[in-house]
Amino acid sequence: MRRRNFLRHSLATGVGLSSFSQSRYRETTTDSDDLIKAMNRPVLNIPEIKSPVIIDHIELLRYKDNFICRVISADGAVGLSVSNNMQMVSLYPIFLLRIKPFFIGKDARQLEKLLEELYVFKSNYKLQSLALWVPVATLEFAILDLLGKICEKPLGKVIGKIHNEKIAVYQANNYRGRSADESLEKIKKAVEESGAKAVKFKIGGRMSSPENPPGRSERLIALIREELGSEMKIYADSNGSYDLEEAIRIGNLLHKHNIDFYEEPVPFDWYEETRIVAKKCKVPIAGGEQEGSMHNFLWLIDHDALQIVQPDIFYFGGMIRSMRVARMAETKGLKCVPHISGSGLGHIYMAHFVSALPNAGPFHEYKGPSEDIPMTCATSSLRSEEGLITVPKGPGLGIDLENEFLKLHKVIPV
């Protein structure tokens, strides 16, 4: 009797990770084997922890629209995370019914294997999108915090080693709805105030929405490089605004005006078109924010459809899965610039994740600080200072939520 390859592989490596991906998936390619190896390498780096860390309690706590996940081990160690609240407000039952039950009683040191099994548990794969992955990431961050506290290492060392102690950030903005000239004035003013060395501006109308006002993008693209100077890194984000033909035309314009990358030229689920835009345009293509599938990232990277890889560490289900994507990118010599959405402690998770990236891009997204979440941090101001964020060095997430704030939160009953 013949067994499937991945079973043999899983038994051989003893981890059972990304089972499907252990076998070749293309007809003829040598690159893809390297990508699959990179994807499957273990991520967790916790040899210090010699005995099981049994997950005894998982609580999802809520105060207004703020969600906190608390994980408590059988030995009484505690890990905390703050969720992506904008999403969690409509996703918390998925956390409570489809994720939490699987993890109770499990050994947190097996987190990588557990995440693979969770995908099949209760047919969770059917929800593959941020609807599944934001709740998963919320739990993963709390478990990583727990593990970091136990071995007294910051998150970056729990998922690898520290490559970057400070993270350079770019200035993001969204002036859709304003004219090109008004948008440009606002971008220039913000750059002057912050001293930012990189900016990202919006083009198109977002997915199928029409651009407003019409003609805005083309004029903005023509002016922005001249206005901001040749030293500035300038990124353009279309949020999937274009069809193939228009995406290529805009891509050529961006290249002509020396824009440094072009994000989501076509809708996120237009895989083949993304590849074609990348092939036809000289401007580097960035993408991955909406991607929920590891296998689709493999395809996109393997087919040279992306030059900058942008998993969202919440939307893609956490740091471990995102690190696998970063490693595939590294195999191809590509940079990883994780996307991060703007609520909760997103910028702190981003900083930890980027700290462990050997192939981090030069500038990263910054939407913090999180004024609405009272906390202290002994090792970082948690703010952009002259365009740099210092990564917290304390154990786990490296911050302390204010106790009074934490106490306002009540456990959500299942």
Place this chain on the structure above:
Amino acid sequence: MRRRNFLRHSLATGVGLSSFSQSRYRETTTDSDDLIKAMNRPVLNIPEIKSPVIIDHIELLRYKDNFICRVISADGAVGLSVSNNMQMVSLYPIFLLRIKPFFIGKDARQLEKLLEELYVFKSNYKLQSLALWVPVATLEFAILDLLGKICEKPLGKVIGKIHNEKIAVYQANNYRGRSADESLEKIKKAVEESGAKAVKFKIGGRMSSPENPPGRSERLIALIREELGSEMKIYADSNGSYDLEEAIRIGNLLHKHNIDFYEEPVPFDWYEETRIVAKKCKVPIAGGEQEGSMHNFLWLIDHDALQIVQPDIFYFGGMIRSMRVARMAETKGLKCVPHISGSGLGHIYMAHFVSALPNAGPFHEYKGPSEDIPMTCATSSLRSEEGLITVPKGPGLGIDLENEFLKLHKVIPV
């Protein structure tokens, strides 16, 4: 100034449907233009309704784990649906926060356009998967019921015209975990009792799970045709169990033993591999149950990756979207065999949808009847009788939920 093509198209057609898809998406293909035209043709067939049907109230009601959606128009007309309860129990906040608010005050006759706009509303596209689409379908079914009641037509006539008054069903089973011989005995017994002319059996272990017991599938494939006879339609479903190499090997075995289709040979998000399996194997490939993206269906159909197309009318966001997929399939001469999950009134929605399909497959999935939902129907027993279900002929869904049962349900507060 140059505008995007789809704007011109939208203005020209006056519907604004599937905006992105109106333009070509491949470098060189004539087929894809035909597919896109088929996808974009209006589906709703309600010329009788001359004045606006303003959606005044949308309520989501719950009793235990049963969810009912009630839509009430400004004129007092009422439409009802029962949700996919297995999923809705963890998705109802998405309905309440991300879908309901968009529809209040809108004209239900514009449902097709509204569904397109809903996708971009609050960035709902980020949740593309059944997590978004099951709540959308729940609302769509209630609105279709409302429209059907207003124009006194069954759902099949609201979304097209009646091609099938009775639906032949196949017998589904899941004996994973039992030996090939035991599975076969159970299948034979069930076939004898029901007189079914078509069956579907499970192979592999489901996604990355190992097959249990080992060797089960290969033995079952070798025996089932001989045991059930040459007249029986026999379908095999792997639920994404295999990697590429094994999927092809199993596909060749299925062909050797005259199996009629092979469902989900590889995981659902392995698009290119699905295409390769279809190219290399002679057994027809079926798929689409997990697919949430219209564009990915376009790709799969255009690239000959599927020979039987199986959107799930709940998981894919309703009858209108699923009809667009069926029409693309029709353009290529392919059959549509919608998937339906087993809770609520799924089999009744399936019957109505199939009634309007010009390219329905010969046999369809049946997981009913819904014993737990008390209702009456004057025009159908709602059961499989000698392998046939009669499609209800009354207005809208064509059934009446028992009033006492309905009254047990309470509105879920937002």
